[in-house]
Amino acid sequence: MKFLELLNRIGLIAAHRGARSVAPENTLTALKKSVGKCDFIEIDVQLSRDGAAVVMHDDTLERTTNVSEMDLFKERSPYRVSDFTLDELRMLDYGSWFYKDKNHKEPLLTLGLALEFIREKGLFMNVEIKDMHGTFSDERVVESVVKEIVSADVDERILLSSFRHEYLRMFKEKLPNVPTAVLVEDKHPQNLIKYLRDLRADAYHVNDKSVDEKTVKKLREEGYFVGVYTVNDANRAKELFNIGVNAIFSDSLKKDLEMSSL
Secondary structure, eight states: OOHHHHTTOSSEEEEETTTTTTSOTTSHHHHHHHTTSSSEEEEEEEEOTTOOEEEOSSSBSTTTSSGGGOGGGTTOTTOBGGGSOHHHHTTSOSSTTTSSSTTOOOOOOBHHHHHHHHHHHTOOEEEEEOOOTTTSOHHHHHHHHHHHHHHHTOTTSEEEEESOHHHHHHHHHHOTTSOEEEEESSSOOTTHHHHHHHHTOSEEEEETTTOOHHHHHHHHHTTOEEEEEOOOOHHHHHHHHHTTOOEEEESSOHHHHHHHTO
């Protein structure tokens, strides 16, 4: 099955940043613990200083790494991801902040490794491209991601999303068969359906605080997949599915949501 076929379904649960309720977010361990407990996995991607595509949500390293504890980097605050090379990022630990046992380390996850994982496991993944237009040109960002997708041969297994909608237009030009999703937070674009058509988007992902039944109905009637983030309550998930939402992005795994609704 292709991701485009998955987009026709409803009641889907996406593992937000991997299984971040039980493992450090956006790590290989989080991806592994998501297997069999979600319909697809969501990760975040941005570039290192030397243009490598790495899996990281925040644009700074302090929350989810030990960077501030390393003497080597003590003069590098505010620890922006884009200020560190791939080799420097690989020196950091991405897991001890999460575990009580500070000796429990996690390595950097690159986009290449994440795509290799889903190819081997036959999984689906939503790759969110973080907005980096203030640091890198749109062309460089898109080319870096496209290179990894082509190399991994997973174009049928991924969905690309971003708040930087210019990226999506460029992805469609380079990878026309890969579905794309427009990400929004506070308000919907004017003339929403025309906006999505102009971008050749396949899906629309909206904040739970901004979703409404009328918009969902219109989007679904026009053939668009609708995803809502971030939903950790089983009753809320049920409400959203009942109004036609296709998928929710959740920090809880599928089994956890199902159990909490009993």
